[in-house]
Amino acid sequence: MLRSTRARSTAITLAAFVLSLSGCTGLHEYIHNGFKVGPSYCLPVGETAERWIDDADGRLREDLADLSCWWSVFQDPVLDELIANAQVQNLSLREAGFRVLRSRAQLGITRGNLFPQSQYASGSFRRANTPVGPPSPITAYVGPGNPLPEGTYDFILTSEGNFVDQWSDGFSLGWELDFWGRYRRAVASAEHTLEASAAGYDEVLVTLLGDIAATYVHIRTLQTRIEFVQQNIAEQRKIVRIIRQLHEIGDPRPERRLQQPRQYHVEQIKSILAQTESAVPQLQIELRLACNRLCVLLGIPPRDVLQEIRPGPIPTAPREIVVGIPADLLRRRPDIRRAERQVAAQAEQIGIATAEFYPSITISGTLGYSSPEFDQLFNASRAFNSNAGPSFRWNILNYGRILNNVRAQDAHFRELLANYQNMVLQANAEVESGLVRFLRAQERAAGLDRSVAHMQRAVAGIEAARELRGADANQISIITQTKVQQQDLQAQAHGEVAQGLIQVYRALGGGWEVQVISSEAIPMEPSLPDMPAAETLPAPAEAVPSPTDR
Numbered sequence: 001m002l003r004s005t006r007a008r009s010t011a012i013t014l015a016a017f018v019l020s021l022s023g024c025t026g027l028h029e030y031i032h033n034g035f036k037v038g039p040s041y042c043l044p045v046g047e048t049a050e051r052w053i054d055d056a057d058g059r060l061r062e063d064l065a066d067l068s069c070w071w072s073v074f075q076d077p078v079l080d081e082l083i084a085n086a087q088v089q090n091l092s093l094r095e096a097g098f099r100v101l102r103s104r105a106q107l108g109i110t111r112g113n114l115f116p117q118s119q120y121a122s123g124s125f126r127r128a129n130t131p132v133g134p135p136s137p138i139t140a141y142v143g144p145g146n147p148l149p150e151g152t153y154d155f156i157l158t159s160e161g162n163f164v165d166q167w168s169d170g171f172s173l174g175w176e177l178d179f180w181g182r183y184r185r186a187v188a189s190a191e192h193t194l195e196a197s198a199a200g201y202d203e204v205l206v207t208l209l210g211d212i213a214a215t216y217v218h219i220r221t222l223q224t225r226i227e228f229v230q231q232n233i234a235e236q237r238k239i240v241r242i243i244r245q246l247h248e249i250g251d252p253r254p255e256r257r258l259q260q261p262r263q264y265h266v267e268q269i270k271s272i273l274a275q276t277e278s279a280v281p282q283l284q285i286e287l288r289l290a291c292n293r294l295c296v297l298l299g300i301p302p303r304d305v306l307q308e309i310r311p312g313p314i315p316t317a318p319r320e321i322v323v324g325i326p327a328d329l330l331r332r333r334p335d336i337r338r339a340e341r342q343v344a345a346q347a348e349q350i351g352i353a354t355a356e357f358y359p360s361i362t363i364s365g366t367l368g369y370s371s372p373e374f375d376q377l378f379n380a381s382r383a384f385n386s387n388a389g390p391s392f393r394w395n396i397l398n399y400g401r402i403l404n405n406v407r408a409q410d411a412h413f414r415e416l417l418a419n420y421q422n423m424v425l426q427a428n429a430e431v432e433s434g435l436v437r438f439l440r441a442q443e444r445a446a447g448l449d450r451s452v453a454h455m456q457r458a459v460a461g462i463e464a465a466r467e468l469r470g471a472d473a474n475q476i477s478i479i480t481q482t483k484v485q486q487q488d489l490q491a492q493a494h495g496e497v498a499q500g501l502i503q504v505y506r507a508l509g510g511g512w513e514v515q516v517i518s519s520e521a522i523p524m525e526p527s528l529p530d531m532p533a534a535e536t537l538p539a540p541a542e543a544v545p546s547p548t549d550r
Contacts, residue, residue, distance in 0.1 A: 059442075118172070185352050339420040431508060437499070458483075
């Protein structure tokens with residue numbers, strides 16, 4: 001106990017001495033940070049609006065909603081099945097999953113540095129040839145087979161060598177003590193990076209769900225537009241036949257003959273019919289492109305998915321939407337949580353760089369055996385040898401490299417911090433954009449519904465008419481052409497309502513809470529816990545001061 005107290009006192013005295021020499025981190029701050037040099041991180045502030053712009057609209061609700069399966073509000077079984085398949089098959093989601101696995105493995109590597117960083121076993125065998133005694137001179141004589149001239153030579157050795165064996169084995173260990181928190185901060189940084197990767201997986205999932213729903217609504221909108229065009233083509237063909245017949249038959253009464261449809265009236269209606277028919281190929285091109293995008297999102301080669309999803313109406317969106325409050329974005333959106341975790345990981349890098357100002361203290365030792373004979377190698381009394389002791393290494397005359405590294409890490413931290421705060425603002429704007437799109441598209445769709453209803457009654461009256469004058473033919477051209485345009489806009493408006501709702505849910509960050517896990521899915525880290533509200537977060541400048549201010 002006495003030795004432990006003395007060792008602790010010595011360590012604190014050494015730390016105080018080194019801290020006083022370096023002048024970067026005070027002793028009080030060093031103790032307050034958990035015996036780690038460098039700044040301490042706390043959650044940054046993200047500025048959000050207090051309320052939504054359209055908060056007074058009765059269709060917005062601020063209840064606490066479960067957005068884990070937000071696409072279920074459309075009550076479309078086909079959409080539900082597509083999303084379930086995409087969660088298992090999408091390759092971008094698998095790619096994000098492997099990034100999580102890589103971060104998890106990197107965390108395990110970093111945690112290993114908390115223990116002795118160098119430990120290895122060794123063994124060797126050597127045989128050396130050493131001469132026995134001094135060399136002996138010899139005398140060479142000239143004779144048959146002897147090329148040497150007669151004389152005495154001292155440099156020719158005739159002594160025999162002696163082979164010496166040496167067996168050895170041992171275990172060596174080197175442990176750099178984490179006296180300044182460098183390795184502990186590295187572990188914390190790796191943990192934050194892993195959490196950022198998990199949030200990145202959730203971010204990819206949110207994007208995937210939004211893309212699947214948006215592409216599906218786009219496909220249904222195009223199908224509806226094609227259906228409307230084909231209906232108008234059938235109606236316009238009937239009108240062309242009526243006007244052509246009236247033109248060809250004519251009216252026997254002279255006073256009505258000048259009022260009958262002329263040939264140019266027939267050609268005018270035919271031109272409108274041809275224009276309407278030309279819209280179908282363009283819509284079919286857009287439909288094929290949308291189906292190809294859907295196949296990629298599902299992780300399958302492009303194919304005719306229309307045979308699988310079959311024709312259907314545009315998903316109907318509810319009039320009301322639960323959006324909560326803007327501050328919920330900080331805890332709900334995965335991309336914001338990912339950006340905040342990246343800021344936290346970089347804050348630890350500042351402390352790691354600061355630790356280079358201080359000496360590294362290492363304890364190293366070796367245990368081993370050495371013997372000329374193998375049967376004596378493990379004889380403790382004759383072959384055992386060991387050594388152990390502390391050492392330190394202090395980087396001096398670094399010509400500002402360490403200080404500038406700290407400044408570089410601090411600048412990168414502030415860069416990530418600004419990116420985080422900017423993402424919060426963008427998230428707030430994305431929700432507002434989705435809300436105005438959702439709310440105003442409802443009003444636009446209602447107006448177009450009324451317009452199309454009037455146009456349909458007008459066309460029905462044309463088909464029921466038994467007599468048409470030339471002036472009526474001009475009005476028919478305008479009515480049929482306007483009906484095609486209005487129905488096309490009507491379909492787009494109803495699709496816009498659904499797209500606006502999808503944009504809101506995507507901007508709110510819904511969908512990552514529930515993940516479909518199958519035998520083919522990659523196991524992921526659990527999602528991050530909820531972050532505190534923005535009002536409780538201290539200012540980042542106080543949490544991590546600039547190196548030049550310390």
